[in-house]
Structures are given as C-alpha cells and as structure tokens.
Amino acid sequence: MTKIQYFLGCFIYGNHLPDDEQHTDNLLFAKLISLNSPHFDFENCNFTVKNMYMKDKREGLSKEGSGRVALNKHFGILHSYTLECSYAVGKSCNSIPPAENEALGGRISPATPFSLPPKFTIEHYRDVGKACALAAIDILQRNPFTRISQSNFKTLSTLRDFLRHQIRQQRNRVGNSRTVSLTNSSSTNRVKQQQYMARVTQTYRTTTNNTNTQTTIAQQQQLQ
Secondary structure, three states, rough: OOOOOOOOOOOEEOOOOOHHHHHHHHHHHHHHHHHHHHOEEEHHOOOOOHHOOOOOOOOOOHHHHHHHHHHHHHEEEEEHHHOEEEOOOOOOOOOOOOOOOOOOOOOOOOOOOOOOEOOHHHHHHHHHHHHHHHHHHHHHOOOOOOOHHHOOOOOOHHHHHHHHHHHHHHHHHHHHHHHHHHHHHHHHHHHHHHHHHHHHHHHHHHHHHHHHHHHHHHHHOOOO
C-alpha cells in the first residue's frame, strides 16, 4: 500500500540559498506573511536543499524542474516560492499584532487574537493571499499599516537579525555534524589503509621467504 503524506495548513516551499544575506531575505518574506495572516504556518515552510532536488516517488520527476527552483537557478530570482494550501484545516493559528497608524479604529487591518484553526474556506485563502501582498510592501517598507512595529521584533532590521542568527546557528550545527562525520570517516579509512598495507607487507615477506627457501634447496641439490 502506498503511503501518502498529507500536509495541513498554508505554507510555502522555498529555495535553499548558500549566501546568508540572500537566504535571510528569502525567509523574511515567509515570516512577514505569518505576521499578516493567522492562517499561514511559518514553521511548516520548507527551505531545505533536499526539497530543491528530490524526485517525486510516483512520477519520478525532480523538483529541480519546478518553476520555483528554475527561476532562481537560471534567472537569480530571490523570492521564488510555491504556496501550498490544504483543503482541510491548519495545524495552528497565529496571533496577529495590531497594525500601525490605526486611526480608523482597526477596520483596515484589525488584530487577530489566538484561536483554534478553523476549517478553511475561500475567505481564509484570500486572507493568506492578501498577507503575501502585505509582506511584499513590508519588505519595501511601504506599508502604512505594518504590523512589524507592534510585534515582538519592533523593526524590520531586528527581524532580519533574528532570522540571520537562526540561519547561522542551523548551518553551524549541520557543519559540525558533517565535520564529525568526515573526521570519523577519515580515521576509519586510515585504519583500513594501515591494515591493508600490513597484509600486503606480510604477503610480500612470506612470498620472499618461500622463494629464498626454494632457491637454497635447488642450489643444494645441484651441488650434490
């Protein structure tokens, strides 16, 4: 029986970029969407290298041929994503901070308190779509009703610093684990090489001794 994995909520697949600053801006867009919509799940977003190149189990097609990956690799487009939304419900619901400059009593961009995730309707998908547009103008610092100043981060610069720190911590953990793996692998290979050379040396000595012994016996027989 084929095992099918279902993902809940709204999230994005993004590319994994080797440059820290570019990857920070890459994640920044997704984080800003989560600040503008209670129905977007930032923690469920995937920015791994594996998700750029792995093959579909059923069709065998690589994600390297997807528009998201191709636009980045061939044209250098930084903000290239795949938005995924399930037909059911989300895993969680974000608590949205109030917007700045709310002179109209919160009618334009009201705050959203924490609640249980609802069953998705067209209105919820529209809300996520609107949050994508708001995130874009937040990056450009052109949003007159931004929520960043009312969030825990207060400024776009602080949010960038937070994401950059998270990226570097994760890369350091991956780098350290790879270093340990490579060190252990090198040590293992060194031991195997020493064992191989010891066997070769022993074989050579045994062959040489046997050859010398046979030569001595042959010489003695000739003298007799």
